[in-house]
Amino acid sequence: MSPVIFCCVICGYVIYDYQDPDSASWVNQFRILYSSREIIAVTGVGIYDDPDGDWVAPLDFSARWDDELPATDEIGVLRQPPVDGRYGFPLHEACWSLLEKAYSPEPVPRETLFRVYSSLPFPSLGRGLSWGDSHGGLVFIDNNRYPWEDRYIDRALDSVLPAARYDPYHVPEILQLRYEEPQVPAVSGPLQHTADCFSKLPREVIILISLYLPTIDALNVRRASGSFLLIFYSRQFWASRFETNADRSWLFESWEWDKTCDRRWLYHRTNKAHRTEGINNRERVWKLIQRTQRTLSLQWDESYTSNIAHMTNVKWREATGDLRPKTRVGPLHGFGEGCRLFHEQHAIIPPNRLSHIAFSVIQLGETIYIAGIRLILSQGQAIQLGYRAENELIVSTTRLTGFNLAVGSRGIQGVQCVFDNQPLLQWAGCPEDAPRTRRLTLSGPIMAMKVGFDGCKVVSLAVAESIPPPECTSLRDSAFWYPRAPPAGLHLNDVHFTAKDTATTRYQPLCWTMFGGRGGVYLRSLVGLSVTCFGTVRNIEFHYDSEEVPVECRKVGRCRTEGINVIHFPIDGPDGEVIDSVTGR
């Protein structure tokens, strides 16, 4: 039986000691954040020294595997099915301790954390949850695939990121720092000592300004303005670099150290040039934890929900991410990419009373998503749908007739309000690199909205209007297009497009290229086609005998071509060839 190795959901490194399987090290000692009969809890410490896929740990948080006669139970984790109703997410004991330290003195919000982890897919070539990024350097992103495809490949190997092998919680080199003799770093002053507007400010105000600046900016200001030179000698400034959310907050041991400790020296001593791998991994994991904290900070509001059962004779138009089944035997089975729907909220919008609409966003990995929508009515009442962030984008709405959407496989990434068929220029969220659709643009005012959520963001959005619209048949308006819909002057030949039904009802983005150029200007230069097949046609490349053809006309589809069957069609007839039809099978 092949070994079952999973990665820690916090640091992304494996929970198994390849180098010394029989020893007890930080790498193979773990806890599990798990659910059992609607209760979310964290286990005591278990050890994974036999990669047989049995995750066994004491359910008592204070117990350990090496206690005398520990009571232990098995728990299904990640893509395994639950065991006796217990299912969860494994993490190193060291990483959980670091998470507790980041939240101290508050407790870790276990329910919210479980909800967010439940929303993350488990890529087919991965060994842990995917945040949609490189997870601090341990995940390879295959850019030969589209952003909505299962493209995250685990590479938690020591050769890729040697620092990841080091215990991020117990770092002996950090404890040694307080006993080192501080050295005085070299001082580099401003380029020119000239009086400027800042010279009129008192010293206290200069220091106060610097406390709000990232260190790199503060030190650059010091080089540009002689008034800021004093921050280099300010204990208050350097102490602030070690506080929560500052760039040395990961050195939490220093919070307990003597206040007379030279923080300027300590900052210099722990810059990248002077660090060990253990310190590098502390910073890497701490930053991953801070990212998780930002995700967990959104507030879920379920105070409002309308009853839409009585709404008959309305037609909903809906756009969703790549929704995967909510219930299944193994909770992450079939969830290599995409999203899951956990809750739905509805709102009936009183006619002519919508005054503003506010959007909350969340960053997950490298991608921004819409997390919640607040409808503000003319008398000041508000209807909150989903999560709410401190900062919202608020748009004035006089006659809202729909939305243009940018939709990734994991949820709604951008929303553009449409008023009387005219889109507002501004997008809420970030539409970049996501398929777009005009499916939710109506001919009249929106009568009701239906919004679906996973554990942290919007995964589906539907609108209804009071007059049932004619059946939406235009491929241009109802499909998801990447990177954007074709221009109005291009005939799409909708009737003969074989994927029309699935492209307009499911999450199945369409890509296109105008390989002949406007008016077929490049067709005379076309000398061949290459088709890459991997189970099905994955991409088509167009070859020209001219350098002037732009890159976007040369290829449609993405995939690796090494080792894959590529078929070439040269166009080499004495008078060229004429393509009069194309048949796909």
Ligand SMILES: [Zn+2]
């Ligand atoms: Zn870990």
